[in-house]
Amino acid sequence: MQSGGTDVETVIEADRVDLVRSGKTLLDQVSMVVRPGEHWALLGPNGAGKTTLLGILGARRHPTRGSVRVLGGTLGRVDLRELRAHIGHVDPRHDLRSALPGRDVVLTGATGSIEIPPRWRPTGAQRERAATLMEVLGVADHADAPWTTLSQGERGRILIARALMPEPRLLLMDEPATGLDVAARERLLSAVDRLRRAHPEMATVLVTHHLEELPASTTHALLLRAGQVVAAGPAAEVVASKPVSACFDHPIDIERSSGRWHARAAAADVAGLEG
Numbered sequence: 001m002q003s004g005g006t007d008v009e010t011v012i013e014a015d016r017v018d019l020v021r022s023g024k025t026l027l028d029q030v031s032m033v034v035r036p037g038e039h040w041a042l043l044g045p046n047g048a049g050k051t052t053l054l055g056i057l058g059a060r061r062h063p064t065r066g067s068v069r070v071l072g073g074t075l076g077r078v079d080l081r082e083l084r085a086h087i088g089h090v091d092p093r094h095d096l097r098s099a100l101p102g103r104d105v106v107l108t109g110a111t112g113s114i115e116i117p118p119r120w121r122p123t124g125a126q127r128e129r130a131a132t133l134m135e136v137l138g139v140a141d142h143a144d145a146p147w148t149t150l151s152q153g154e155r156g157r158i159l160i161a162r163a164l165m166p167e168p169r170l171l172l173m174d175e176p177a178t179g180l181d182v183a184a185r186e187r188l189l190s191a192v193d194r195l196r197r198a199h200p201e202m203a204t205v206l207v208t209h210h211l212e213e214l215p216a217s218t219t220h221a222l223l224l225r226a227g228q229v230v231a232a233g234p235a236a237e238v239v240a241s242k243p244v245s246a247c248f249d250h251p252i253d254i255e256r257s258s259g260r261w262h263a264r265a266a267a268a269d270v271a272g273l274e275g
């Protein structure tokens, strides 16, 4: 692989992407390059366009202007359904209503469906892979538990295992830790760290608005505000007080310890509030 530039092994290459809906510019000249083994955080306030951008990176929607190459395929020129089969997308709005056991929910990742298709039977290799992934994600004990009884944190980890069934080279996660209590969040983040170690070539993009929800294995970050990129690059530079304060339009102090990030209102701002 070449260093820099646009090598063939680039996982995502978005160049000056605009997305306009109902006359509103949701993404404005967004560019981003993701290479194998990189783990990106997509950060920004409510309504910044994070989910919209993830939809484009996941080959679920086309940009209005600009070019997007994902896993070597240019959106607009390749079959989006075919491309989607190679992308793991963890969507918190997974629309499963039946009491499918955890193991079967993971197996639906192989068929790309919500339910197990009639007459479909997993191969031995698929069963083995599902078991391994549930082990890595720490949900092996829930293989027989019905989806309807699983907690939000358990569901989240099951959905990540599901997204990994087709051995994707790209994994997209939209706010995987939202709504979890502190222990469930920590279990999920450890699972994501383990997963990244187990699949060193896989690239990931994780959306969140909470810096505390960033796994320690995050390598890069892109800050989005009102559809525009405020900063993008190595996490150590981008997840820092100055760029994050600019992105959220609020003075924020960022600290990093044991690889994890913590955010709080800047001291001057707190004094202002108290005074």
Ligand SMILES: Nc1ncnc2c1ncn2[C@@H]1O[C@H](COP(=O)(O)OP(=O)(O)OP(=O)(O)O)[C@@H](O)[C@H]1O
Residues within 6 Å of the ligand: 021, 022, 024, 026, 044, 045, 046, 047, 048, 049, 050, 051, 052, 053, 209
């Ligand atoms: N089809 C649409 N037509 C018009 N506006 C839309 C459409 N879809 C999304 N939007 C708007 O686009 C903006 C970006 O939405 P998006 O969900 O991508 O933001 P986000 O950064 O993921 O926000 P949050 O953190 O709140 O989930 C929002 O203002 C939203 O209301």
